[in-house]
Amino acid sequence: MSGHHHHNHRRRRSSSSKTSRSNTSTISSYLEDVSEDNFEGPKYEIKTSKIMGRYIVSKKEIKPGEIIITEEPLVIGPCTDCKVQCLGCYKDLEKEQQINKCVSCGWPLCSKKCPGLRKTHGHTQIECTILQECKSASFLNYTNLEELRTNFQALVPLRCLILKTTDPSSYAILMDMESHNGIRKNIPDLWALNQARVVDRIIKDWRLTEFTPEEIHTICGILEVNAFEIGQGVNIRGLYPTAFLLSHNCVPNTNHTDEEGTYHLTIRASTRIPEGHPVTLSYAYTLQCTQKRREHLLENKFFECKCQRCCDKTELGTYSGALLCPKCDNGLVLCDNPLNFDSSWSCNSSGKYCPGYSINANSIRVLLNRISHEVEQIDSNDICAMENFLQKYRNVLHPTHYLCLSIKVSLSQVYGRISGYLIHELKDKPLIRKKDICHEILKVFDVIEPGYTRIRGVTLYEIHAPMMILLSRQMETESMSKSEIKAALRDVLKYLTEAKVILSYEPEHSPEGIMGKAATDALIQIKDWEKIVGKIK
Numbered sequence: 105m106s107g108h109h110h111h112n113h114r115r116r117r118s119s120s121s122k123t124s125r126s127n128t129s130t131i132s133s134y135l136e137d138v139s140e141d142n143f144e145g146p147k148y149e150i151k152t153s154k155i156m157g158r159y160i161v162s163k164k165e166i167k168p169g170e171i172i173i174t175e176e177p178l179v180i181g182p183c184t185d186c187k188v189q190c191l192g193c194y195k196d197l198e199k200e201q202q203i204n205k206c207v208s209c210g211w212p213l214c215s216k217k218c219p220g221l222r223k224t225h226g227h228t229q230i231e232c233t234i235l236q237e238c239k240s241a242s243f244l245n246y247t248n249l250e251e252l253r254t255n256f257q258a259l260v261p262l263r264c265l266i267l268k269t270t271d272p273s274s275y276a277i278l279m280d281m282e283s284h285n286g287i288r289k290n291i292p293d294l295w296a297l298n299q300a301r302v303v304d305r306i307i308k309d310w311r312l313t314e315f316t317p318e319e320i321h322t323i324c325g326i327l328e329v330n331a332f333e334i335g336q337g338v339n340i341r342g343l344y345p346t347a348f349l350l351s352h353n354c355v356p357n358t359n360h361t362d363e364e365g366t367y368h369l370t371i372r373a374s375t376r377i378p379e380g381h382p383v384t385l386s387y388a389y390t391l392q393c394t395q396k397r398r399e400h401l402l403e404n405k406f407f408e409c410k411c412q413r414c415c416d417k418t419e420l421g422t423y424s425g426a427l428l429c430p431k432c433d434n435g436l437v438l439c440d441n442p443l444n445f446d447s448s449w450s451c452n453s454s455g456k457y458c459p460g461y462s463i464n465a466n467s468i469r470v471l472l473n474r475i476s477h478e479v480e481q482i483d484s485n486d487i488c489a490m491e492n493f494l495q496k497y498r499n500v501l502h503p504t505h506y507l508c509l510s511i512k513v514s515l516s517q518v519y520g521r522i523s524g525y526l527i528h529e530l531k532d533k534p535l536i537r538k539k540d541i542c543h544e545i546l547k548v549f550d551v552i553e554p555g556y557t558r559i560r561g562v563t564l565y566e567i568h569a570p571m572m573i574l575l576s577r578q579m580e581t582e583s584m585s586k587s588e589i590k591a592a593l594r595d596v597l598k599y600l601t602e603a604k605v606i607l608s609y610e611p612e613h614s615p616e617g618i619m620g621k622a623a624t625d626a627l628i629q630i631k632d633w634e635k636i637v638g639k640i641k
């Protein structure tokens with residue numbers, strides 16, 4: 105199921121709308137809410153297609169940064185592949201000396217004072233009573249974490265089933281979602297695992313016999329297909345009453361944040377969405393290559409993506425899946441037919457400048473898995489190891505191959521930020537390296553994560569420090585004219601200004617939110633330069 109990322113909702117952030125308005129007056133914040141979210145009614149309408157089922161299109165042009173959907177979850181809880189978590193606040197409890205238990209039901213709870221205790225999206229009274237009355241704790245083996253974890257897989261399905269009596273209208277919305285039962289029934293491993301971990305747990309172990317196996321399997325499917333992975337530093341998933349309708353695209357035009365504690369979800373346009381266009385998000389990692397994304401979508405969302413990026417063997421010119429040809433100097437090894445999982449790959453110079461090179465899909469898969477494994481072993485604070493990796497594969501992977509890209513994203517953030525590599529200690533060479541990496545990855549993000557996206561916001565921020573330091577060093581060593589200085593500052597200003605806008609959508613206290621504040625401060629400092637060189641813009 106969710107694999108690792110539901111709608112690509114890794115470490116999504118909460119909405120900043122509440123926090124950023126905390127010091128406005130009640131009436132003005134009320135008016136703002138109304139005009140932004142409700143006043144003109146929804147900005148979208150629901151359509152249906154044979155291939156996609158229901159999906160959302162914009163009713164009128166939507167600008168970058170505009171809120172499209174903002175809503176409370178129907179249900180929240182641990183992910184399928186979660187650790188042993190607190191039932192109230194979802195804190196990971198596996199590292200605790202001794203796991204605290206709820207005195208009534210016996211399930212893990214961080215403490216008696218857990219903020220999620222008796223809360224709608226935490227450990228509710230009714231859940232506690234049900235888990236207690238069915239003696240579910242007798243199946244919890246606290247000496248074996250691995251076994252203990254499996255019990256959690258039935259928890260969100262149980263929470264869905266509870267809605268049937270406590271909130272029938274929410275249950276109806278939920279049960280109207282796509283479960284892909286027809287397809288999932290024919291995937292023996294998947295169905296059997298759900299049978300064992302969820303259906304049998306609820307019906308046989310807990311003896312909650314008022315639910316049918318079919319009903320529970322449907323809920324499993326609905327969660328697999330529709331849940332958002334959310335939470336900050338906690339591994340949780342949630343179903344939302346409208347946002348599930350967003351269709352998938354490998355170059356999405358929205359992004360989303362979820363608010364800490366309330367799990368309130370906000371979907372914003374990241375790019376301009378013309379009237380009548382589908383409003384999309386990515387159910388897969390946008391930074392992976394086509395083969396990986398399409399496999400994920402087929403295995404976890406049960407459809408074959410045929411978006412523009414998937415159709416194009418260059419991935420819109422980003423070459424995020426391209427290998428370098430071992431037979432010639434400049435050739436790139438690309439997939440001959442990216443919409444076919446078994447397609448061969450070949451050198452795009454074959455027959456011209458290359459004697460010819462071709463390799464089958466499976467060999468590519470094996471190679472990628474091997475190199476991915478290597479990437480996973482690299483500590484993302486180890487600059488040497490990351491640079492060595494790039495050196496080692498410089499004749500194998502395209503410089504913006506997604507595996508290089510993930511390393512470069514880490515490098516772009518770590519240069520200047522860790523001991524031995526603090527920004528003011530860096531020599532010109534590593535400073536230039538940081539700046540160049542930022543430029544290189546931004547060019548890719550401009551295509552596959554365009555507009556107001558978190559990764560662009562962060563990278564636009566990262567690029568400013570090396571630029572500023574290099575500029576001031578240059579001014580010390582050579583004489584620069586005011587207009588040269590102004591031109592350099594104008595560039596920095598452009599990056600920082602956009603970083604500030606993008607990061608202002610992030611929760612105040614998240615790493616990105618804090619970075620947004622730093623961008624604001626840096627902008628003020630640059631404005632100070634105007635006293636010396638005159639107006640920059």
Ligand SMILES: C[S@@+](CC[C@H](N)C(=O)[O-])C[C@H]1O[C@@H](n2cnc3c(N)ncnc32)[C@H](O)[C@@H]1O
Nearest residue numbers: 155156157158282329330348349351352405407
């Ligand atoms: C979260 S649901 C979206 C809502 C769903 N279409 C419905 O009517 O309930 C995800 C499912 O929608 C369909 N879908 C979404 N995006 C698609 C796309 N780009 N191509 C094909 N099917 C898509 C697939 O069936 C997928 O499993």
